Amino acid sequence: MPALTRNKKKGAKSQTPPTKQVTKPRTPPSKTQSKPQTTTLKKGAKKPPLKKQKKEVVVEEEPLEEDDEVVSDASIDSESEELDESDDEGGKGSNGFFSDDEEENDDDDETLGDDFLEGSGEEEEEEEEEEEGPSDVGSDSDSDEDDDDLVKQSEAIDRKLAKQKADADAEQQELNKQDESEHDAFRLPTEEELEEEARGPPDLPLLKTRIEDIVRALKNFKAFRPAGATRKECVEQLKADLGSYYGYNSFLIGTLVEMFPPGELMELIEAFEKQRPTSIRTNTLKTRRRDLADVLLNRGVNLDPLSKWSKVGLVIYDSQVPIGATPEYLAGYYMLQGASSFLPVMALAPRENERIVDVAAAPGGKTTYIAALMKNTGLIYANEMKVPRLKSLTANLHRMGVTNTIVCNYDGRELPKVLGQNTVDRVLLDAPCSGTGVISKDESVKISKTADEIKKFAHLQKQLILAAIDMVDANSKTGGYIVYSTCSLMVAENEAVIDYALKKRDVKLVTCGLDFGRKGFTRFREHRFQPSLDKTRRFYPHVHNMDGFFVAKLKKMSNMTKSSEDDDEAVETVEQDEVSDDDDDEAEAIEENRNKERRTKSKEDKRSKKDKKSKSENGNVEPKARKQKKKRSEWKNEIAQAREEKRIAMREKAKEKK
Amino acid sequence: MRPLDETETTVVFEKLFKFVGNNLKKIVENPSDEGPESTAGSYCFRLQKNRVYYVSDALVKRATNISRKNLVSLGTCIGKYTHAGSFHLTIMSLSILAANAKHKVWLKPTSEMSFLYGNHVLKGGLGRITDSIVPGDGVVVFSMSDVPLGFGIAAKSTQDCRKLDPNGIVVLHQADIGEYLRDEDEL
Numbered sequence: 001m002p003a004l005t006r007n008k009k010k011g012a013k014s015q016t017p018p019t020k021q022v023t024k025p026r027t028p029p030s031k032t033q034s035k036p037q038t039t040t041l042k043k044g045a046k047k048p049p050l051k052k053q054k055k056e057v058v059v060e061e062e063p064l065e066e067d068d069e070v071v072s073d074a075s076i077d078s079e080s081e082e083l084d085e086s087d088d089e090g091g092k093g094s095n096g097f098f099s100d101d102e103e104e105n106d107d108d109d110e111t112l113g114d115d116f117l118e119g120s121g122e123e124e125e126e127e128e129e130e131e132e133g134p135s136d137v138g139s140d141s142d143s144d145e146d147d148d149d150l151v152k153q154s155e156a157i158d159r160k161l162a163k164q165k166a167d168a169d170a171e172q173q174e175l176n177k178q179d180e181s182e183h184d185a186f187r188l189p190t191e192e193e194l195e196e197e198a199r200g201p202p203d204l205p206l207l208k209t210r211i212e213d214i215v216r217a218l219k220n221f222k223a224f225r226p227a228g229a230t231r232k233e234c235v236e237q238l239k240a241d242l243g244s245y246y247g248y249n250s251f252l253i254g255t256l257v258e259m260f261p262p263g264e265l266m267e268l269i270e271a272f273e274k275q276r277p278t279s280i281r282t283n284t285l286k287t288r289r290r291d292l293a294d295v296l297l298n299r300g301v302n303l304d305p306l307s308k309w310s311k312v313g314l315v316i317y318d319s320q321v322p323i324g325a326t327p328e329y330l331a332g333y334y335m336l337q338g339a340s341s342f343l344p345v346m347a348l349a350p351r352e353n354e355r356i357v358d359v360a361a362a363p364g365g366k367t368t369y370i371a372a373l374m375k376n377t378g379l380i381y382a383n384e385m386k387v388p389r390l391k392s393l394t395a396n397l398h399r400m401g402v403t404n405t406i407v408c409n410y411d412g413r414e415l416p417k418v419l420g421q422n423t424v425d426r427v428l429l430d431a432p433c434s435g436t437g438v439i440s441k442d443e444s445v446k447i448s449k450t451a452d453e454i455k456k457f458a459h460l461q462k463q464l465i466l467a468a469i470d471m472v473d474a475n476s477k478t479g480g481y482i483v484y485s486t487c488s489l490m491v492a493e494n495e496a497v498i499d500y501a502l503k504k505r506d507v508k509l510v511t512c513g514l515d516f517g518r519k520g521f522t523r524f525r526e527h528r529f530q531p532s533l534d535k536t537r538r539f540y541p542h543v544h545n546m547d548g549f550f551v552a553k554l555k556k557m558s559n560m561t562k563s564s565e566d567d568d569e570a571v572e573t574v575e576q577d578e579v580s581d582d583d584d585d586e587a588e589a590i591e592e593n594r595n596k597e598r599r600t601k602s603k604e605d606k607r608s609k610k611d612k613k614s615k616s617e618n619g620n621v622e623p624k625a626r627k628q629k630k631k632r633s634e635w636k637n638e639i640a641q642a643r644e645e646k647r648i649a650m651r652e653k654a655k656e657k658k
Numbered sequence: 659m660r661p662l663d664e665t666e667t668t669v670v671f672e673k674l675f676k677f678v679g680n681n682l683k684k685i686v687e688n689p690s691d692e693g694p695e696s697t698a699g700s701y702c703f704r705l706q707k708n709r710v711y712y713v714s715d716a717l718v719k720r721a722t723n724i725s726r727k728n729l730v731s732l733g734t735c736i737g738k739y740t741h742a743g744s745f746h747l748t749i750m751s752l753s754i755l756a757a758n759a760k761h762k763v764w765l766k767p768t769s770e771m772s773f774l775y776g777n778h779v780l781k782g783g784l785g786r787i788t789d790s791i792v793p794g795d796g797v798v799v800f801s802m803s804d805v806p807l808g809f810g811i812a813a814k815s816t817q818d819c820r821k822l823d824p825n826g827i828v829v830l831h832q833a834d835i836g837e838y839l840r841d842e843d844e845l
Contacts, residue, residue, distance in 0.1 A: 295803070327770055330835035331805045353691075355720075377691040379717060391842060394731045398750040399838050404691075406717055407731035408724045418723060 187226045188214075188237050207245045211266075214238045218262040238262070242269065248446045252436065255490060258525060264542070271542035272439040278316040278323065279306055280334045281342065281365070284372045285401050287333045289314065295328055309516060310342055312372075332400040337365040340437075340539055340549040344430055344485035345369040347512040347553050351478050352377040354425040359412040359468055362389035364396035366430060371402040380405040381424070383415060413463050416470040422559045425479030427468040431461045433486040433493050437548020440541060454492050461486070461497045469505045474556040482507070482554045487547055489538070491524045494550040498536060499529045505561060507554040509535045514551060518543065659706040659721065659729060669745045670703060670710055673737070674755075677747075677796030677809065681758035690714035701733075709738045710745070712754060749808065749833040752798075756806035759798035761791050763829055770801050773808065774836035782824035791816045797829050808834030 189197070189210070197203060214234050217224040221231060235257060243253045246269055260268055280303075282289040289305070289312055296303055300320035306313030314334075316323055323329070324336055345366050350356050350373050361367045361382035371380055382397070382405050384390050390409055397405055410418060412429075434449045434457050435442060465484055474480050484501075486493055498520075501507060509532040517537030522529050536552040662670065675682055690699045699716045706729060713721075713733030721732055736751035747755070765773060769783025785802050795812045810829040819828050837844070 325839060327774060327801060327805060327807065327835070330774065330838055331807070332835075333805075375691075379720060390730050394735075395838055395842055397731070398734065399835070401753050403714075403733050404717065405731075405733070406721045406724065406729070409728045409730050410724075418725075418728075420723070 188229045188233060202244045204245060207241050211238065211241045211245060214241070215262045215266055246273070246446070247443070249448075249450070251450050252446060259489065259491070267542040268540060271540075275440055276338065276541060276545060276547055279337065279339045280314050280316060280323065281337045281369060282312045282314065282334050283332055283368065283400050284312060285376060286331070292328065292333055295333075296326070299326060306339055306342075309514070310339075310346075312369075313339060313342060315339070330399070335365055335368055335396070335400060337369075339546040340487065341365050342369070343512075343514055343517075343537075343539065343549060343551050344428060344483050345373065347485075347514055347551050348426055348428050348481065348483045349513065350374050350378070350426055354378045354476075354479055355381075355423070357381045357383065357415065357419065357424050357427045357468070357471055359383055359415065359427065359429045359464060360385070360432060361407075362386070362393040364393040364400075366428060367393070367405065368396060368400040368402055370428065371397075371400070371404060374404065376402065376404050378404060381415075381419060382407045383410055383412060385409070385411050413467045416467050419471060421470050422473040422475075424471050424473060425476045425481075427472055427482045429464055429468045429482065429484050431457075431464055431484065431486050431493075431497075433457055433461070433488040434490060435487055436489045437487045437539075437541075437550075440547065454490055457488075458492045458497060461493060462500050465497055465501045466504060469501060469507055469554070469556060470561075472556045474506075474559045480556045481510075482556065483512075483551065484554065485549065485551045487549055489540075489548045489550070491521055491527065494538070494552075495520050495522075495524065495529050495533055495536065496527065498533060498552045498554070499527075501554065502530055502532075506557045506559075508557060509533065510553050510555045511535050512537050512551050512553045516544070517551070520550065520552070659704050659711075659718075659726065659732070662703050662705050662710065666705065666710075666739075666745075667703070670737070673745055673747055673796075676794075676811075677755050677760070677798060678758040679760040681760065684758055685712075685754060690716070703736075704732060706732065709735050712736050712751075747809070747833065749835060749837050752806050752809065752833070752835065755796075755809055756798050756800070759796075759809075760788075761795050761797045761812065762786075762788050762800055763797050764800050764802055764804075765807065767802060770807065773799060773831065774834050776831060776834065776836065776840070778813075778827045778831045779810065779829035780824065781819060781822045781826045781828050784819065784828055787816055787819060787828075789816050791819075793818075799829060799834070806835075808832070808836075 197206075213226075214237060217226055218231070218234055218238070221234075226234070239250065239253050239257055242248060242257075242265075243250055248256075256265060256268065282292050293303060293305075293314060296314075296319075301323065302317040302319065303314045304317070306315045328334065329336075348356075348370065350370050352374050354374065355378060356370055356374070358367045358370065358380060362384040364382070367380060367382045374380075380402075382393060384393055384407070387409060390407065394407055397407070408418075434454055435445050436449065439445050465482070468482050468484070472480055472482055484498060488494065498509070502509070509530075512535070514537050517539045519534040520536035520538055521527075522531055522533045533552075536550065539546055539549040539551075541548055671682060674685065678685065686701065688701050690701055699714045701712055701714050702718060704711045704713055704718060706726075709731075711732045711734065717733055721729060734750060734754065735748060736754065737745055737747040739745050763779065763784065764786040765779065766783050766785045769780065772783065773779055779799060791797065791812045792815055793812055796809060797812045798809045799807045801807055808831070810832045813827050813830050814822060822828070
């Protein structure tokens, strides 16, 4: 009853909605037998079952009317308007409007079905009403009509959508057929045509359409194969076209084609043509992201938090003031930094009171981030080889209020000799690279990088990563990690370098903590890398909307240089022989290093020597049952003894000198 | 890198005293969290290539194995010696000065940019000023939101400032954070 009273109360409102009134005149008066006012607005679906209900309602009406005045205004207005109308007209049973509606609507659908497809929207409704009117003479389930209307409307919409979809599918199929017929006509240009093209300046629209055609063909080669052309020919033509359309040299476009499927390749190349969004990093030594965002918003900068994986990043959409020259920037509250540069430092995860080395630190974005994470405790060595870049590094460090950093100017490969081996907790190596991931920043990379340059970079990177690993103390309480990152997409500079490090040193890959990136390659063309390389991460402009980047995190297991551990992973026995030779060389090199260290007379060096001694002894215990390993452990014993003898000799010499 | 000798130390301390007054003691005895040990060290001054650095001793110890040619910077650089032998504080010392400044001046938002371009502080741009400023004192310049902008030498005492006309110079500019952009090479 309370429900009824609610409805009753709103009876007076039934006529108000103007839209509903439009349909009123069309509804035959028969519908409104019981209440002349409340004509069915939209769907006056009257049916026998409705009539029955109507009768019931009629019986109940009188008591409802009495209760009308008692009803309070508490009932919901907006919802109830539609409900009210239906209620007003018929006074539904108190079972619940929706359940009644459903029953009625089923019936409604049957009657509606014939004419449903003809009209659309209101027209349909009107038609329905018109039809139903005469058929439902005397059935005044007006109370239900609105509810019916709602459900009918929704079903009508569903049906419409289904029909549209069916039409669209039919059209699509027709189009496909047309495409196919067109593609039967698509063919690769002949040599003559190519010569003609080569004569004049490149015809860009023609190239573009040809590129699109080839990409479509390659995606579904069986269906769209151009007449008489192999896949290889299509790919070659695509390379040539992409090169001339976008301005890449053949080497670079060749490597990109090898790495990505055609569709993704197009996305990548398109992404390289555009700039990535500008982003800044809050300097947590001086402020918080929220406060900085407020201040910048006041200056008229349009910004947003960068992503959910970063708590300090902000992305700048546009700004009325130059973002690199605000007083806040000058006071060191933030740093202009690409989003991809946050990643290696997040992977490094430095802790307070640690010793960190940043091997290629300029211009200092990552170094300052490390210092902020460490809260100016501990110690950072920021090294940079190129003198002109040192100034910007120093300036940034001071501007951001970093006080725990020593800046030095060395070639990264010399750093272990200077700082000592096995002395620091973590190392960040953001290696110099070909820069193929940041083509959007520097277009000259498209034409200037050749296979030789990549090889040179890879060689340098391999040396640097070994030096970086040598600096880390495997027994450090909180650390023992090396993070290697580049802004390049080339496998030769990324996975190949990590694989080399895994072979040469006792390190293993660990998860970076950056799970939103793509996994690195474990095999690529003819290369087969170790399976743990899927813990490295690659980032692409077209997927993550940041510069192309590669990050790998290594944990140093022991301070030994690679020897017996190789055997476990080496597939061929030949390699083992090679490794043994390397071992001897390394032993000699280590001896030389030790001599130099003695000369410098630093405490750390002495400590490290002691560490090495103990470690090498431990290492001798480790090698296991394999025959070759036994041999190597024997060599190690010999080497250790030789070293001790040399050390004793040196000490005596030093004593004599004094 | 070497520690400062007597004369050099006095010169540096004198300059600092102008800005921080008795807080000089705090600066010298500040416990530092830097260095890999968790116990607090203390700060000291070192001279490297005519630049004076304010570093914690833990860093100093570990920087000894970097050769003189290759060491570029340690901790915070607070100033440099000119060829003539006089010592100037540079903008990089601002964080230390601002934390311990005795005399401060706050600029109105409209005149912030002017100061950042290297101009002197005029009376019209002055928001607030601490009392008891004597001409010749070191003054640290802040913006109204307490962002340190730079420092300079007071031209007038606080009392005189009130009587000054709006275009009178209140603080002579010595260094400001705009130099990070303008004079990057000089730093």
